Ligand code: NAD
């Protein structure tokens with residue numbers, strides 16, 4: 430099948446490369462000429478395990494191409510996936526300018542039946558706006574080509590994106606057009622050969638499904654974070670509570686880890702965008718407002734613990750930070766809790782040495798020119814002369830460190846752990862002061 434993917438970011442690249450792997454002829458469009466030039470050399474601008482090899486293999490096989498040429502990319506695909514960003518507007522609603530620009534561009538060059546598939550996360554009703562944007566361009570050109578608009582939201586997670594795409598839990602296809610539905614099923618059938626995981630539904634339900642899924646997951650996280658904070662004052666252990674409730678299959682173990690608040694390019698913006706839609710239609714989601722508020726507070730939890738220990742004036746103190754990316758296995762810093770922590774430490778007069786296995790460069794760009802902050806190549810280098818170690822992201826490399834070396838490097842043996850990587854008992858035995866989330870503190 431001939432497929433065009435508009436937008437070569439996380440979702441566009443993964444979609445394009447994975448569909449090429451299944452034998453489709455794929456052209457990926459991006460308007461960022463520099464990005465396209467790099468991709469044409471096989472260089473991928475994001476860190477995503479397995480993605481670069483997949484892209485290179487399919488480019489070599491002649492099934493995957495990158496271009497900045499809008500006309501050529503529209504001409505190529507019978508299916509046109511839109512996978513551009515939908516960032517939060519000032520009021521929190523989804524900014525649809527990139528989606529509608531992509532739709533207009535399709536309309537400018539459309540001259541035969543095509544299926545326009547929206548993979549970006551968009552508010553309910555966006556399919557109608559996409560239809561209008563395409564039709565407006567056709568009318569301008571007095572062109573009478575037909576087309577269908579489909580909602581096909583993406584559920585992949587960064588850090589596991591290729592695997593998630595190749596082995597989906599479900600594929601949601603929202604359309605009222607049978608021809609479009611058949612084409613979409615044909616594209617995805619090879620990915621779900623042994624399981625019937627394709628869910629067909631109307632457009633609006635498909636659009637809402639995406640927000641509902643992210644909002645539900647974000648709700649679990651905020652609830653666990655509140656329970657963790659309550660556990661601390663009650664003298665309970667959130668890790669035991671997590672296992673105790675997760676063992677009930679109606680609850681399940683996934684997405685029950687308390688921490689430093691959810692970050693990333695999606696949960697924060699999608700929770701707000703769904704709330705905006707709900708308010709526009711006079712049905713505000715009270716739970717979702719609480720989810721958002723709790724998350725904002727939780728992002729300060731490490732700074733609060735640090736200030737409870739050292740006082741609010743941190744001048745003259747130096748902190749080691751392990752983990753900058755919003756989660757492991759990605760270099761994505763969007764809405765990362767580490768940014769809130771570092772801003773807070775610097776604002777209180779402290780200095781910081783931070784290490785992340787892959788996000789150092791992006792963080793250095795983000796904080797460019799800020800005094801009192803350095804990034805280290807190795808985790809242990811960050812610890813030298815620090816008053817405490819603060820763990821923000823649960824990279825595997827941080828799980829079994831040499832505690833004797835940590836103690837030797839730090840000025841005082843204190844760990845603030847935002848991800849509960851270590852057992853409090855072990856910390857007691859190592860004689861390290863330990864501040865986890867929702868568990869016994871070792872003072
Ligand atoms: P991204 O910012 O990584 O990439 C978007 C790309 O689109 C950029 O390279 C940009 O240059 C390009 N672009 C913008 N306008 C364009 C246009 N008119 N024509 C061609 N290219 C254009 O974004 P992303 O993380 O891939 O997210 C895309 C959408 O998918 C968002 O709606 C997001 O909510 C959703 N989503 C993201 C993830 C994720 O893990 N990142 C997962 C599921 C869904």
Ligand code: UGA
Nearest residue numbers: 583584585586587650684685686688691692693695755756
């Ligand atoms: C999330 C969803 O999991 C994907 O299904 C969805 O497609 C995607 O958003 C999207 O729409 O973009 P992602 O943001 O890549 O994926 O990462 P997650 O693994 O969901 O983690 C999000 C945040 O929640 C991270 O900051 C993570 O640390 C935090 N989290 C996650 C917790 O604090 N506790 C948990 O138990 C799980």
